[in-house]
Amino acid sequence: MKRICHLIFLILLLNLINSCSNEDDLEGNRENSYSPKKETYYFYVTFGTMPSLYASLHALSHNNPTYFSCERINTFDVNLFPSNITFLYGDNNPNKISARDMMKNRIMEINRMEPNSVFEFFVDDLRSRLGYDWFVAQGIDSSKVKVTLLSDGTATYNNFFDYFYNPSQGNAKWDDVASEINNLKWNSVDKLITPKLAEYQSHDWPYYMSTLPNYTYFKQDKNLLETQSSYIKSQVMNMKVKNISPLDLLNSLPLEKQNLFYNLTKFDKQKFSELFKKSPKKNLIIIGTTNSSAQEQYISQVYNEYSNEYDIFYKPHPADKDYLDYEKTYPGLILLPAQMPFEVFVWSLIDEIDVIGGNQSTVFMTVPVNKIKFLFAKDSESLFKPLNLIFKDADIEWIQ
Structure with missing residues (x-):
């Protein structure tokens, strides 16, 4: 009987030791699998009134660290932006080189100091290539960058009509733009030298770019894009468009943030x-x-x-x-x-x-x-x- 009791005691003791050992292993696995939190940084760069309204309203919808620059600085009382939003003036105009470099340098600094960070970039659709030039062309992995193109307003629809309404012209134009964009060095890890100001002009890019991974297009209604080409219509179906107006964004904000927006716009x-x-x-x-x-x-x-x-x-x-x-x-x-x-x-x-x-x-x-x-x-x-x-x-x- 004593032997049986002794045997049972030994079995329980071994189970207890194994249990403690397993917990230690589990804690070790937790520690080994831990990775620093990925901070999301928001960058907004706008030129026209409509994109600036889109950008400011979206910027008020979150509390992440944010950098904001717009050409029409008189639109806002920048002193009223929440503390998480840094307004970058540059030469009081983001179309100037110094303002561009200020934004690009901050992006590179964040990427260097916090390699696990990711970016949300909002920009006018007429300058859609900035999502490439300011990030990927600087050696940042494109998978870390989510780009949202903001409709300029009527220009978004007029340009589409001019480029793609006629089937013979539109089909060739779409394929040319697709080829131009796909031939960019999307997987480069080396910093590239971009043209001085050419990166700001890409009026024919946003429609195809919105079909790419990590790209989204804010516009009022993509069904208002006019074309007679069945091929272009099929491509439009591939565009990742969120049919939303600035007014929709405004109404989605809490009343406190809506009032702040009105104060921001004076x-x-x-x-x-x-x-x-x-x-x-x-x-x-x-x-x-x-x-x-x-x-x-x-x-x-x-x-x-x-x-x-x-x-x-x-x-x-x-x-x-x-x-x-x-x-x-x-x-x-x-x-x-x-x-x-x-x-x-x-x-x-x-x-x-x-x-x-x-x-x-x-x-x-x-x-x-x-x-x-x-x-x-x-x-x-x-x-x-x-x-x-x-x-x-x-x-x-x-x-x-």
Whole structure:
């Protein structure tokens, strides 16, 4: 009996020792399999108004370390960006070499100091090759870089139409672009020398690039891309497009972040809301354009036709210098700030705006069609793409 008890004791002791040994092995495996956390760094580089709005709204949707640069710096009060966002000025214009090098040097520094880090890069679709030039061409593994192309607005659709609408021209153009992109050194581990400023111009690249791994395309609706080529239509199906507008991004943010966005864009909703309420008349907003010999004639026609029924507000284009005398020429007409992003104005006050009209603009892509009363154009077919499709059957006044 004693022998049996002794044997049982030995068996239990051996099991206990093995159990401890297995736990030590497990802890050892855990330690050996541990790898440092992969930090994700966000870089935003934009030039046009629409991509800048896309970028700023997306930047507010996360708390990762972020670097932000845009050509139109007056769009934002950069002092209000959250602490995780570093705004890079360079020469106050990212189209300058020093600003470009500032961004590229920071990318390389992160990659050198934190080799496990990964990158999210957001850029205008018209400069889509920056996702290659600023990362892969500097020796960074392309699998570590996720690129999101941001629609420039109407230019996205006009360029596609010009390049790919005609089947014979479009098919050859698509294959030429594909060949040009695929012939780049995507697996290079050596830093390459890129052209001085050529990297900024790649208007025909974004459509094919959005078919590549780790590339995504933000645009309002890829179904508005026009082509008569069945081949191009099949290629469009391969584009990784997220049909989303800046307004969609804005509405997806918590209310606190939405208010921060309005503050960033220096927009005072209450100020304009009170301005609308000063008169019992309904309001009408005219969207201006750059210097145009016909523009004042258009404004005169709208003023004479609608000023008895509506309060007239005029939003000048930032590059237009002829609007300064309009308030004197047209009594009661109210000028809106030229530098204000009109998209923000419309999104914030859309329920209080009665009607809008004017020169064709990207902003009309995010305005309900039933708010549009007139356009300065012959007909829908004469409009920029994709406005020609959006207003094809719209009941509006055509002023020419």
